[in-house]
Amino acid sequence: xxxxxxKFLVGQDRKRKKWKTITVRILTINIFGLLILMGGMLxxxxxxxxxxxxxxxxxxxxxxxxxxxxxxxxxxxxxxxDYFLNRSKTNSLLRRMVNTTSKxxxxxxxxxxxxxxxxxxxEAGRNVQAxxxxxDFFEGLLYKIYSQIKSIIPWSNSYYNKLPKYSENIPQLAxxxxxxxxxxxxxxxxxxxxxxxxxxxxxxxxxxxxxTVQGALLLSTNTTDIDERVSQFQMNIIKVSGxxxxxxxxxxxxxxxxxxxxxxxxxxxxxxxxxxxxRQIEIPDFTSREDEIGDLSYAIRDMTQALYNRIDAIESFxxxxxxxxxxxxxxxxxxIDAFNKVSDKSKQEKLVSIMKLDLKxxxxxxxxxxxxxxxxxxxxxSNMRPINIINLLETILIVYKTKGWQxxxxxxxxxxxxxxxxxxxxxxxxxxxxxxxxISFSPKSKPIKLKAxxxxxxxxxxxxxxxxxxxxxxxxxxxDRFYTKRSSEESFGKHxxxxxxxxxxxxxxxxxxxxxKNKKDAVGNIIGAIFILEIPxx
Numbered sequence: 001x002x003x004x005x006x007k008f009l010v011g012q013d014r015k016r017k018k019w020k021t022i023t024v025r026i027l028t029i030n031i032f033g034l035l036i037l038m039g040g041m042l043x044x045x046x047x048x049x050x051x052x053x054x055x056x057x058x059x060x061x062x063x064x065x066x067x068x069x070x071x072x073x074x075x076x077x078x079x080x081x082d083y084f085l086n087r088s089k090t091n092s093l094l095r096r097m098v099n100t101t102s103k104x105x106x107x108x109x110x111x112x113x114x115x116x117x118x119x120x121x122x123e124a125g126r127n128v129q130a131x132x133x134x135x136d137f138f139e140g141l142l143y144k145i146y147s148q149i150k151s152i153i154p155w156s157n158s159y160y161n162k163l164p165k166y167s168e169n170i171p172q173l174a175x176x177x178x179x180x181x182x183x184x185x186x187x188x189x190x191x192x193x194x195x196x197x198x199x200x201x202x203x204x205x206x207x208x209x210x211x212t213v214q215g216a217l218l219l220s221t222n223t224t225d226i227d228e229r230v231s232q233f234q235m236n237i238i239k240v241s242g243x244x245x246x247x248x249x250x251x252x253x254x255x256x257x258x259x260x261x262x263x264x265x266x267x268x269x270x271x272x273x274x275x276x277x278x279r280q281i282e283i284p285d286f287t288s289r290e291d292e293i294g295d296l297s298y299a300i301r302d303m304t305q306a307l308y309n310r311i312d313a314i315e316s317f318x319x320x321x322x323x324x325x326x327x328x329x330x331x332x333x334x335x336i337d338a339f340n341k342v343s344d345k346s347k348q349e350k351l352v353s354i355m356k357l358d359l360k361x362x363x364x365x366x367x368x369x370x371x372x373x374x375x376x377x378x379x380x381x382s383n384m385r386p387i388n389i390i391n392l393l394e395t396i397l398i399v400y401k402t403k404g405w406q407x408x409x410x411x412x413x414x415x416x417x418x419x420x421x422x423x424x425x426x427x428x429x430x431x432x433x434x435x436x437x438x439i440s441f442s443p444k445s446k447p448i449k450l451k452a453x454x455x456x457x458x459x460x461x462x463x464x465x466x467x468x469x470x471x472x473x474x475x476x477x478x479x480d481r482f483y484t485k486r487s488s489e490e491s492f493g494k495h496x497x498x499x500x501x502x503x504x505x506x507x508x509x510x511x512x513x514x515x516x517k518n519k520k521d522a523v524g525n526i527i528g529a530i531f532i533l534e535i536p537x538x
Contacts, residue, residue: 023256030248034241047233051226055201056190059103063205063219064188066097066105070217071209085109085207085215090116098122102225106218107207112174112184115215166193166200174216179204183216199223262286262293266300273304317481321369325362332358368498372481375502379509382423389418389427389452389459396431397450409435413452420459420535426506427535430514433499434463434531441467441529454537458512461533469518469526478516479504503533511536 074089090107098105098118105118174180179189183204190203202220206213265284273281283304286297332355339351393411400409420427431450438448446466453460470478481501500514507514512535519528 023253023260026252026256026259027249030252031245034245034248048226048230051229052192052199052201052223055221055223055226056203059201059203059219059221060188060190060205062103063203063217066094066219067205067207067217069093069097070107070207071214075209075214083209083212083214085115087115091121094118095121098219103219103221106172106220107215108174108180108184108218109215110184110213112180114172114174117172163192163194163199166195177202177204177218180216180218183218184213186213195222197222197224198227259293262289262297266297270300270304273307317373321365325365328358328361328365332362368502372498372502375505379423379426379506382426384421384423384510387420387422387424387427389420389461390416392424392428393431393450393452393461396428396435400435408447409450410447411450411452415452415454418452418454418459419537420510421538422510422535423506427510430503430506430533431461431463433503434533437499437531438463438465438467438529441465443467457537459535459537461535463531464519464528466519466528469529470516475516479514507533507535 070085070090070093074086074093075083076086076089078084085107094105094107094116095118099122103118105116106114107116109115169176174184177191179191179202182189183206186206186208188203188205190201193200193202200220200222202218205217205219207215207217262284266286269281269283273283283301284297285301287294287301289297335351335354335358339348339355342348342351390413393413397409397411435448435450442448442465449462449464451460451462451464479500481498504514512533514531514533516529516531518526519530521527
């Protein structure tokens with residue numbers, strides 16, 4: 001099946017991909033924005049760097065205190081009366097001052113040799129190991145989700161990947177650590193290195209006595225506590241984001257249902273209208289919503305009613321056309337039958353004249369019916385432009401004068417310009433239909449008057465004749481389709497009864513109206529007819 005056929009399936013829902021539905025699009029937009037926000041908040045390098053800087057300052061201060069204590073309590077004199085760091089005193093002091101496993105203190109002498117390591121000192125007296133209790137099921141599930149997210153996000157460990165790897169040589173020397181080498185020169189320095197699990201922060205402080213460097217203290221710690229704080233913060237973000245995601249999905253589904261459910265109902269009703277007896281289908285009414293869906297419902301109901309009216313009009317028009325054409329055809333058929341039966345030449349000539357009149361009437365009917373059927377399409381295709389009604393009336397008068405009509409047509413107006421917005425040919429057709437109608441009813445010696453004036457935002461054009469006027473019962477019928485009421489002297493078949501009907505339709509398209517009334521003298525006698533066309537300026 002081609003795309004065009006699929007697009008205009010009758011009585012069936014169009015085939016479409018599921019991901020193109022409004023529900024999926026609403027969910028995608030809302031969830032995508034939330035995921036971007038969550039991802040941005042999980043990227044916490046600036047937060048981590050702030051904690052690391054605070055840790056470096058803390059280690060530097062603590063290292064200065066420990067180095068000062070070592071310079072006061074761990075130095076001895078050798079046989080040459082030179083100071084040196086006593087290993088036993090250094091170990092004893094480190095045991096008292098660095099009493100936590102989260103930090104590690106190493107002391108290097110002035111030659112760069114490692115003489116004391118708090119890890120070895122503290123592990124020698126450790127008898128008890130502590131382990132964290134396992135998390136409950138919910139926390140464990142969140143941790144698994146968090147770990148999975150971190151493994152998916154490519155930049156989650158980018159901060160660590162940029163740092164040099166931490167390693168230890170055996171034996172350890174001051175030259176293995178750049179910061180220790182600088183400390184032996186009298187400078188306090190720090191370094192960052194990455195390990196398998198976290199970050200190692202090291203601060204090296206010189207141990208000085210009388211402005212002479214006797215050794216260096218390397219105080220180091222890992223960032224387990226920092227990572228835990230960052231992870232906890234990220235876990236909280238995941239919790240809040242997860243709740244927000246759930247709420248977003250529920251609200252998106254609700255919004256989608258609010259939008260798509262009435263649209264689906266309207267679409268199904270529209271499909272049923274074209275496939276089932278249309279009079280049995282009720283278009284859903286959502287006008288009470290007072291939103292765009294309500295506007296859509298109102299527009300579809302109004303459009304459907306207009307369609308019903310158009311269908312009724314087409315059916316009525318077809319019936320009227322059939323009736324109007326059938327009459328002259330019946331007359332023509334009777335004349336042909338009679339022609340074959342009579343031999344009198346004068347009677348035959350009379351029958352031929354009747355046949356000619358019937359053919360003229362049929363030709364006139366077909367022409368006017370064709371014009372009436374094309375009227376809507378022509379009006380919809382034409383563009384409305386500013387029209388000077390006075391110039392249009394003067395042009396129409398010139399046309400009738402060139403045709404040599406015996407009736408005198410007079411234009412009366414105190415205005416030189418009267419402007420409306422409309423379709424000039426269509427407005428001209430209304431005026432010509434009114435003049436033709438007046439000519440057909442007026443005695444040849446009587447004038448026909450055209451008048452034009454303006455009242456507020458409406459332009460009025462009237463056409464007056466001095467014909468027989470209208471009977472009271474005919475006032476409501478003169479604008480009906482195929483209505484003709486002619487005197488016995490009027491040529492048979494000369495008028496189709498569509499002129500005034502077309503004029504009324506054109507006036508309605510322009511937002512105006514056309515009416516008729518009798519023209520009376522002072523006594524109240526009918527002395528003619530007046531047609532008045534009213535069209536708004538805009």
